[in-house]
Amino acid sequence: MSDFLFNHLLDDAHQCPIIVNGVACQVPEQLSVAAALLYLGHLANRQHPVSGELRGSYCHAGFCFECLVAIDGQANKRACLTQITPNMSINTALAGVN
Amino acid sequence: MAQIYDYLVIGAGPAGMAAAIETSNAGLSVLVLDQASSAGGQIYRNLGHADKQQTSVLGSNYGAGKPLLECFMAANCDYQSSVQVWHIETHTKGFLVAAIVAGETKSFLTSHLLLAHGAMERPMAITGWHKPGVLTAGAGQILLKSSALMPKEVVLVGSGPLLLLLAQQYRVAGVAIKAILDTTPKSNYWYAIPWLVAGLTNPMELFKGLWLTLVQRIKIPYISGVSHLEVMGDEQVSGVKYTVSDRVYNIDCKLVMLHQGIIAQTQMAQMLRCAMVWNERQQCWQIKADVMGYTSIPGVQVAGDGGSIGGALLAQIEGRVAGMGRVFNTPVVSPWHKKWVYSWLRFRVKQLRWARGLVDRLYRPAEWLSKPADQTIVCRCEQVNAKTIRSIVNSGCAGVNQLKRFTRAGMGACQGRQCGLNLSHLVAQTQQRPMAEVEPLSVRPPLSPINLGQLAKSLRL
Ligand code: FES
Numbered sequence: 085m086s087d088f089l090f091n092h093l094l095d096d097a098h099q100c101p102i103i104v105n106g107v108a109c110q111v112p113e114q115l116s117v118a119a120a121l122l123y124l125g126h127l128a129n130r131q132h133p134v135s136g137e138l139r140g141s142y143c144h145a146g147f148c149f150e151c152l153v154a155i156d157g158q159a160n161k162r163a164c165l166t167q168i169t170p171n172m173s174i175n176t177a178l179a180g181v182n
Numbered sequence: 183m184a185q186i187y188d189y190l191v192i193g194a195g196p197a198g199m200a201a202a203i204e205t206s207n208a209g210l211s212v213l214v215l216d217q218a219s220s221a222g223g224q225i226y227r228n229l230g231h232a233d234k235q236q237t238s239v240l241g242s243n244y245g246a247g248k249p250l251l252e253c254f255m256a257a258n259c260d261y262q263s264s265v266q267v268w269h270i271e272t273h274t275k276g277f278l279v280a281a282i283v284a285g286e287t288k289s290f291l292t293s294h295l296l297l298a299h300g301a302m303e304r305p306m307a308i309t310g311w312h313k314p315g316v317l318t319a320g321a322g323q324i325l326l327k328s329s330a331l332m333p334k335e336v337v338l339v340g341s342g343p344l345l346l347l348l349a350q351q352y353r354v355a356g357v358a359i360k361a362i363l364d365t366t367p368k369s370n371y372w373y374a375i376p377w378l379v380a381g382l383t384n385p386m387e388l389f390k391g392l393w394l395t396l397v398q399r400i401k402i403p404y405i406s407g408v409s410h411l412e413v414m415g416d417e418q419v420s421g422v423k424y425t426v427s428d429r430v431y432n433i434d435c436k437l438v439m440l441h442q443g444i445i446a447q448t449q450m451a452q453m454l455r456c457a458m459v460w461n462e463r464q465q466c467w468q469i470k471a472d473v474m475g476y477t478s479i480p481g482v483q484v485a486g487d488g489g490s491i492g493g494a495l496l497a498q499i500e501g502r503v504a505g506m507g508r509v510f511n512t513p514v515v516s517p518w519h520k521k522w523v524y525s526w527l528r529f530r531v532k533q534l535r536w537a538r539g540l541v542d543r544l545y546r547p548a549e550w551l552s553k554p555a556d557q558t559i560v561c562r563c564e565q566v567n568a569k570t571i572r573s574i575v576n577s578g579c580a581g582v583n584q585l586k587r588f589t590r591a592g593m594g595a596c597q598g599r600q601c602g603l604n605l606s607h608l609v610a611q612t613q614q615r616p617m618a619e620v621e622p623l624s625v626r627p628p629l630s631p632i633n634l635g636q637l638a639k640s641l642r643l
Contacts, residue, residue, distance in 0.1 A: 089333055089334055089335070090325075090332065090333055091331070091334055091357075092330055092331060093233075093235060093236060093326070093330040093332060093355060094233055094235055094236075094330050097330070112329075114231070114328070114329060115329045115331065116329055119325055119329035119331050122325070122331065123331060127315050127418050128417070128418065134564065134565045137312070137565075138313075138314050138418065139312060139562075140315065140316075140418075141317070141321070142312075142316065142562075143302075143303065143317075143318050143320065144318075144320070144321035144324040144325060145224070145302065145303075145321065146217060147302050147303075147596060147599045147600065148596050148600050149563065149596045150312075150562065164321075164324075165264075
């Protein structure tokens with residue numbers, strides 16, 4: 085699942101440390117959590133509670149609620165509406181990851 | 183006792199900013215609540231902090247928001263960013279707006295309310311649109327504006343000015359656009375011809391639009407007349423299947439961005455029980471309002487794309503008109519020339535709305551897109567497909583709101599934002615009734631999720 089499908093436009097962007105599923109990573113600062121997940125290659129961030137199918141962020145504008153993840157221990161936060169902060173801990177809701 | 187504002191504006195896009203400037207300059211106490219982390223709305227998103235490189239990729243229309251943004255930041259009004267409004271209700275003092283600000287619940291009182299929350303993208307329910315790797319074109323633009331992030335390789339699918347604009351921006355930024363699959367029905371071009379007269383009243387925009395369309399067609403593999411789209415892949419996207427003139431094609435890709443125009447957001451107004459109307463030209467429900475933005479509920483106005491879709495310039499003028507309307511409602515004495523400006527701006531609103539008819543007709547969504555295939559998931563949140571919906575409607579279900587109780591479609595976390603319109607289309611088609619006769623999905627509190635702790639705290643004003 086870890087295809088790097090996105091690029092950052094600025095080469096010299098400052099980096100910000102975050103923790104995704106327990107793994108320390110560096111991403112350019114000023115990303116939303118949903119953007120950071122895409123940047124790191126996580127297209128999917130949760131499993132649908134009914135079908136178990138994988139789902140990923142879709143609208144990035146707060147409308148679709150597909151981007152729900154746990155941020156600093158708080159479950160079901162919309163990743164697209166949250167900006168990353170240094171050492172923020174993000175947990176996707178995928179079986180076998182958490 | 184909480185302060186009672188004279189004017190509470192929801193949304194800090196062009197409409198909200200213009201209204202706030204107008205009213206606060208007249209001396210009213212104004213509060214602006216905005217969902218984003220910085221002012222600007224979707225069009226000028228992150229403009230205040232955008233890097234030079236970003237601004238050059240995003241183009242001149244993006245940078246054009248600077249003066250308005252600066253004027254707004256200097257205005258004497260209260261402004262709160264990153265606010266989630268979760269409830270609005272009428273109150274003895276006017277209106278009560280309940281919101282979550284930095285994780286805490288807060289309530290605000292106001293005598294007058296302006297809904298300037300903007301629009302959202304028209305949901306494009308094609309088979310496989312729920313797979314990871316499918317985003318909207320709007321999402322693509324947001325990623326570029328706020329996060330300076332762009333895909334390495336992408337397929338753009340759908341119809342509408344935003345799709346072409348994104349193509350242009352991606353091209354400048356060096357993204358490999360594998361193809362644009364254009365779903366605009368060919369007949370739209372014929373139907374749009376009479377509207378050229380309307381478009382000509384706004385020649386600059388018309389010219390820019392034509393140019394944008396032409397350039398993409400020349401520089402990017404551009405496939406028009408596309409239908410029967412399907413996103414392929416098991417766990418995530420592996421390609422797109424489409425039909426052109428009865429021949430089926432496949433294109434491999436891992437990222438797809440969909441778009442078929444934008445529609446007004448009506449949730450907040452519906453919560454206040456404002457009257458709604460079906461707009462045949464824009465193919466969406468709208469909040470019923472007059473030129474000054476007054477809705478059917480006294481004290482509630484709407485401005486910008488959240489009312490009638492018209493773009494940034496129109497939104498800004500509508501915001502100003504709404505703000506002026508509010509000022510004239512107070513004992514504040516306005517300078518004599520304001521009345522003239524007011525009349526002129528109201529005329530501009532009517533003119534620009536008419537001019538928009540060209541875009542509306544040219545990019546009217548293809549009819550087949552409102553008739554999802556049986557296996558297509560229509561309600562993403564509750565995973566309900568078109569077949570289930572059709573069969574329930576066929577067995578006698580009266581309308582969308584009853585459908586919601588039978589199937590859970592529209593009951594999920596997104597509150598029907600992604601399925602509401604398509605549910606109504608399916609009901610209208612199955613019952614063979616016009617859309618105007620079918621009700622929109624009703625809205626229930628909370629407008630956005632709130633946890634129990636926050637709810638408990640919100641009871642104190
Ligand atoms: S991606 Fe749609 S709500 Fe976050």
